[in-house]
Amino acid sequence: MEKNRFRVLLVQAAKSDRAELFKQSGILKAAKEAHWIGDEFLYFLEKGTTGSAVVEAENYTSFIVQTPKDDLPYFGLALTELNNCRNKSDADWGCILFTDHGIDLEKLLCNIQFPSDFAAPLPPDFMFLPACLLQWQVQETRDQVNSLSDDILAQDEKLTGGKAGGLEDMRRLLFQLEKQHLALYRRWSFEQDLAAKLLQCFQVIERRASKDEAATYSRKLSQQVRTQNDLSGTLKHDLDTIPGKLKFQHGMIDSQISIMIARNSESAATAARKDSSLMKTIAIITLIFLPGTFVAAVFSMSMFDWGSDGTVVASKHIWMYFAITIPLTTAVVVSWLVWTIKSERDYNRKKSEKIF
Known part of the structure; x- marks a missing residue:
């Protein structure tokens, strides 16, 4: 492979400065002038397009890909065949790769062996790089899905074990888990599309190299992509069952909130009943003393003259006070x-009618 050239320009930024990746107009202009990228890759970057595509032109083949712009590690690349003016048996591929620090490119390329089963008339190509990125993405998605499942299981144990703390905090955490699930599902769809487009690109490269004689693409690299595609497919069941688990937990939280509301309503009703009893007692006492007070006030008016000569403490007509007050009080009570009693019966009757 000493005559083959695989060149990569790595543009990397910290995760917090990811926006700066898409402002490298000088690099993009130079890459386009060198035919490393085309308008398709610029469109991907500008519009934030998620996915991959095979660009087949008359003189070259290009493969472009970009991950979703979420909280997970990002990469976007344009990989282009540049051997237009060289011997057909030699390979010359240029790649521009945008990443944040969530991806270690050197580790990716060094930990996986380059396939050695390329045979003439098909020279080796640099599709090994996106295949390595696919493998990294599948492993990353699998780890994230396992972590998400563990978090959901921990939530389940808290809810079913009666160890739930603040329900509002748990509900906010559930919304975060749902957001994480959506991001992972997009990543899973992305890696499925990436695997399909890689296999499509392999066929394009094989077909373009078969003009004079039949060419067979690297079986090792094709099998690597198919294996990762199969491994990715096993995650679909876990991703499909997660929304049901989250919905169940939402229902449990809603049930516990309803129970708390019912208990608070019961406490409020009990307190109101106590207040009502106290007010009723005050009302009864008022009713008992009100007639006497009323009669005393009437008898104290100046229009009544009991003929007291000042030597008698109580008037001889005092009995009239009791004779009027006691029957009046009894009548009021x-x-x-x-x-x-009538109000209570009416209330019970209306309540029974509503129930039945």
Whole structure:
């Protein structure tokens, strides 16, 4: 492979400065002038397009890909065949790769052996790089899905074990888990598309190299992509079951909140009943003393003259006070009792009618 050239320009930024990746107009202009990238890759970067595409032109083949712009590690690349003016048996591929610090390119390229089964008339190509990125993405998604499942299981244990703390905090955490699930599902869809487009690109490269004689693409690299595609497919069941688990936990939280509301309502009703009893007692006492107070006030008016000569403490007509006050008070209390009993019966009757 000494005559083959695989060149990569790595543009890397910290995760917090990811926006700076897409402002490298000088690098993009130079890469386009050198035919490393085309308008398709610029469109991907400008519009934030997620996915991959095979660009087949008359003189070259290009492969472009970009991950979703979420909180997970990002990469976007344009990989282009540049051997237009060289011997067809030699390979010359140029790649521009945008990443944040969540991806270690050197580790990716050094830990996986380059396939050695390329045979003439098909020279080796640099599709090994996106295949390595696919493998990294599948492993990353698998780890994230396992971590998400563990977090959901921990939530389940808290809810079913009666160890739930602040329900509002748990609900906010559930919303975060749902957001994480959506991001992982997009990543899973992305890696499925990436695997399919890689296999499509392999076929394009094989077909373009078969003009004079039949060419067979590297079986090792093709099998590597198919294996990662199969491994990615095993995650679909876990990703599909997660929304049901989160929905169940939302239901449990809503149930516990409803129970708390019912208990608070019961406490409020009990307190109101106590207040009502106290007010009723005050009302009864008021009713008992009100007639006497009323009669005393009437008898104290100047229009009544009891003929007292000052030597008698109490008037001889004092009996009239009791003769009027006691029957009047009794009448008021009896009337109140009759009204209370009638109101209670009416309330119970209306309540029974609503129930049945």
